Structure formats: structure tokens, C-alpha cells
Amino acid sequence: MTEGIDWIDRAGARAKGKRPAYFDAPEQDRTLSIVLALVAEVSALRERLDTVERLLDTNGTIRRGDIEAYVPDAAAGRERGVLVKAYIARVMRGLTQEMEAMATPEPSVEQVSRELRDL
Amino acid sequence: MTDVPPPYTAVARHGMSPTPDHDEAARFNFLAGFNKYLSAGIGGGNARTYATRVLPGFVAEHAREPADRFEIRRAMNRDPWHRFWSACKRNSMEMRQHNGRQMVLRQLDELDGRAAQYNAGRATLVLDPAVEVPRYQRAVDIHCMPGSYHGEERAGDVSAGANYDCGIFATTGGGLGALNDGGGAALVEWARRERPGWQPQRILDIGATVGHNIVPLALAFPDAEIIAIDTAAPVLRYGHARAQSLGAANLRFVQMSGEAIGFPDGYFDWVQTTMFLHELSGTALPRVIAEGVRVLKPGGLMLHLEQPQYSDEMPLYEQFIRDWDAFNNNEPFWSAMHGLDLKKVMRDAGLPDVFVTGVRAVVDESVFPDQSKQVEDHGRAAVWNAYGAWKPTA
Numbered sequence A: 001m002t003e004g005i006d007w008i009d010r011a012g013a014r015a016k017g018k019r020p021a022y023f024d025a026p027e028q029d030r031t032l033s034i035v036l037a038l039v040a041e042v043s044a045l046r047e048r049l050d051t052v053e054r055l056l057d058t059n060g061t062i063r064r065g066d067i068e069a070y071v072p073d074a075a076a077g078r079e080r081g082v083l084v085k086a087y088i089a090r091v092m093r094g095l096t097q098e099m100e101a102m103a104t105p106e107p108s109v110e111q112v113s114r115e116l117r118d119l
Numbered sequence B: 001m002t003d004v005p006p007p008y009t010a011v012a013r014h015g016m017s018p019t020p021d022h023d024e025a026a027r028f029n030f031l032a033g034f035n036k037y038l039s040a041g042i043g044g045g046n047a048r049t050y051a052t053r054v055l056p057g058f059v060a061e062h063a064r065e066p067a068d069r070f071e072i073r074r075a076m077n078r079d080p081w082h083r084f085w086s087a088c089k090r091n092s093m094e095m096r097q098h099n100g101r102q103m104v105l106r107q108l109d110e111l112d113g114r115a116a117q118y119n120a121g122r123a124t125l126v127l128d129p130a131v132e133v134p135r136y137q138r139a140v141d142i143h144c145m146p147g148s149y150h151g152e153e154r155a156g157d158v159s160a161g162a163n164y165d166c167g168i169f170a171t172t173g174g175g176l177g178a179l180n181d182g183g184g185a186a187l188v189e190w191a192r193r194e195r196p197g198w199q200p201q202r203i204l205d206i207g208a209t210v211g212h213n214i215v216p217l218a219l220a221f222p223d224a225e226i227i228a229i230d231t232a233a234p235v236l237r238y239g240h241a242r243a244q245s246l247g248a249a250n251l252r253f254v255q256m257s258g259e260a261i262g263f264p265d266g267y268f269d270w271v272q273t274t275m276f277l278h279e280l281s282g283t284a285l286p287r288v289i290a291e292g293v294r295v296l297k298p299g300g301l302m303l304h305l306e307q308p309q310y311s312d313e314m315p316l317y318e319q320f321i322r323d324w325d326a327f328n329n330n331e332p333f334w335s336a337m338h339g340l341d342l343k344k345v346m347r348d349a350g351l352p353d354v355f356v357t358g359v360r361a362v363v364d365e366s367v368f369p370d371q372s373k374q375v376e377d378h379g380r381a382a383v384w385n386a387y388g389a390w391k392p393t394a
Ligand SMILES: C[S@@+](CC[C@H](N)C(=O)[O-])C[C@H]1O[C@@H](n2cnc3c(N)ncnc32)[C@H](O)[C@@H]1O
Pocket: B134, B137, B149, B150, B183, B206, B207, B208, B209, B210, B211, B212, B213, B229, B230, B231, B232, B235, B256, B257, B258, B259, B273, B274, B275, B276, B279, B280, B284
């Protein structure tokens, strides 16, 4: 570990330049940052678990160092990439589906239900 | 087959590469996938938002269409879907920086030690503390990179260069190749095709950063004298050590401004920049071009690789989306620069015959994405325009 500087503190330094506000309330911006960081951490955890499983498959036993040194071959790299992609699709469903919804204007289900009543 | 980025571990290692631990690599893998989701996956949602509600809303309010990309931006910035998308993208940029800096700073002693071994007493690294960091570099931290290119965590360190190098993978999904040198590799291919047998004797790269795109030229022309200049010492230290470890012995890194190039008139056969001009300022850009023309030999080549300039033919929406980095990723000159007529700037500097040609990153396509098949990530794809000219001989 690096001596003489607080690397955790310094790694979190902000970039100079006013950050745009994306939402009306600052708490919403803060919350999204936390959520996305957690989303990333879950992905990293899942990848670690995948590494453990693969090492157990081939070696039957593992040491921590094996996990750190593990390098997926092309096929495993792809499989893990697909896992990440499917995972992102699950957590980002709301944004993706809202995009889909924009393509076709729809009446509210309340309105549809009124129409069906009189059909 | 499902299109996914290669894993971070496929990135080539050189003598200065920070060593990722398992989870650091996994975080970059996530970000590469997340950026791909935001661009190729749902990036098209921005155009849909624009077409289905933002443009109609604007027309209803103003009884006309938006007159420029700025009006589109202000209207889009009120749209909830675009805002959420932008917020996600901004966070992904910030997380890339944070993840890269954690990885680099925890092993900075080791990295500085390695750099010292490659750099100490070497004539191929020339630092000059008298060179000032230009104001256009200090105004904000460009692409949200804390400390920018010139920042140091302690005197003489390489943290800025190491962080810049290690995280490009995350934002490009490996699109620049195993050594992030797909642009430089493309320049080599282009020169070989355009001028078979040409052996330039001296090449200058202005604003080289860590030398990603000049190392391929140095290796392709081993007998040439290659100079890479930059105003920021930390990236030069890192870049020099990296280049040495990759065997580019004919490449000299010099701390120097492109606005005042300390070489004689007509010294270079080839003066080039890659992804550099958009980080200058309105007055610095023509000055750098003029200096480049001055140090260029008659008959020599000037070449600038950039994202395409905006023109009247480019739809305003396209200009708006390409401008995203300008306002959301701290690229304060990006918008103005891409609005310039670069060909005219070059003509005014004494290069009458300017040509523009498309260039895409040359990468190992067995591992890294073939850029001709990628969905455009507006303003970030590894597909560029080369703005070039041969200096008249008479
Ligand atoms: C976007 S980076 C260039 C990327 C690099 N050419 C590559 O292909 O990887 C911009 C660089 O220009 C440098 N720079 C800015 N102003 C400069 C100037 N006036 N003279 C020389 N370098 C400058 C910055 O320090 C930074 O390293």
C-alpha cells in the first residue's frame, strides 16, 4: 500500500468544475450516485463468485491468491460479459421500458377500462 | 452472438501498467458493459425523446424549430428521460475516475518506483518546470479527471498518467485496442497506404499525453527521430516509462507547449495531433496550428485526428448529442472547437490543400470490437476524421 498519502481519501477527490444538477432536488442526484455505485459493486461481487465457481470446477479447492490471479480465457470472458449485460438489463429495466413506451403513445389503463365497460 | 466488451484482463500489460486486483478489474468490466448499455443499448432513446415530445413541445411553444444545438440542449435538459440518461452517464464517468484512482493510488509507491527505473538519467525524457500549464487546461478538470493531466498527488509522481491509461477501457469498451493505441496504429496504416515507402525522418506529436498514439509510429519508423510534447509533466513521466518498456527507444518526451515549439523552422517531416485540438481554446488553437506549420518541412505532412467537425450538413440533433461531453463531462472547448471550420484554420496557416479522410481504430479484432461494426457512441467512438495537408514545397 502507498505510504505517505491517504489513498482512499485522495482517490475520491472531485473533479474541478461545477457538477450539473440532473434532477430538481439535490438528494435525487446524490441517491442515484449511491444506487449506481451499489449496482457496480453487486456486479463485481457476482463476478468474484463466478471466479470462485470456475476455480472450484477446475481445481476443487481455492486460495485467495488464485482469485486475484484468475484471468478468464476468451470463452469465459464472453460468458461473464453476457452475465453483466443481462444483469444491467435487469437493473435498468425501468429506463429501458420507458424508452420503449415512448415509441407508441398509449391511453391510460383507466381510460381503456372505461372504454371496455361500454364496449 | 450477443455483443459484449472484452474483459479488462484482455488489455495488454506494459512495464507501467497498474496491476488490477480481481474486483478492480470487475468494476471496469461493469463500467464497460454499462457504457455500452447507455450508448448502443438505450442511447437511441434520446433521439426518440426528441422526436416524440421535446421537438413537438418546442414547436408548440415557439412556433418554429430550434435554431441551433444549444436550443436543443436547453429543451432536452427539461426532459425527464434525457435527464435520467445523462445522470447515469455522468455517474459512469465519475465512477470510472474513482475506480481508476483507487487502483492507481493504492499502488502508487510501486508505480513511481517503476517509473524511476525507466526514467532516471534518461536523455529521452526532458522536463522543464518553466513550462506553464495553460489556463484552458486549468479552468476545469477535463473529462472529470480529478487533477487533470498535470495534477500530482506528490511531487514527481505518475498518478495522472496511470489513471488516464488504466480507465480508457471502461469508457470505450476496449474500442481503442489492447494498448489504447488504435488511433496511432491507424495512422501507420494510413501512411503506408498513402505514401508507400515513405520514411519520415522526424515526427512531432503535439499534446501526446502518455503517448498512446505516437508509440505505434515510433515502432513503425524505428530510424526516425520522434518527439512527443505536452505541457503536463506527470503524463510525460508515465508516458516515457511506458514507451521505454514497449521498446520505443527513438521516442523523446519533452515538456513543451504547442504554442511555442522550441524547434527550428522546417525541422519535422510530419507534425500531428490526435484527439488534442478540442482541449485548447479559441486563440490557442490557431496558434498551435501556425507553430506546427512553422516547424514543418516544405513537402511535410500535417495531420490531426479528431471527432468529425459539425457542419451545416450535420443535423442539429446530431450536433447536440455529440456535444454531450462538452457540458456533462468537462470538455469546455469541445463545442466551440467542433463548430470551427478546421480546414479554413489550416488554410489560413499556410496549408492550401487540406484533405479530410475517415479513420477508424486499428485493433486486434479477435479480442477487441471491430469499430466498423459498432453502433456510434456519438463523440466517443473510435472512428475519427483526419484533417491533413502536405505543406507546399515552394
Ligand atoms: C486529450 S489529450 C491528447 C490525447 C493524446 N494525443 C492521445 O492520442 O492519446 C490532451 C493533452 O494535451 C495537453 N496539452 C494541452 N495544452 C497543450 C499545449 N498548449 N501544448 C502541449 N500540450 C498541451 C494536455 O496536457 C493533455 O495531455
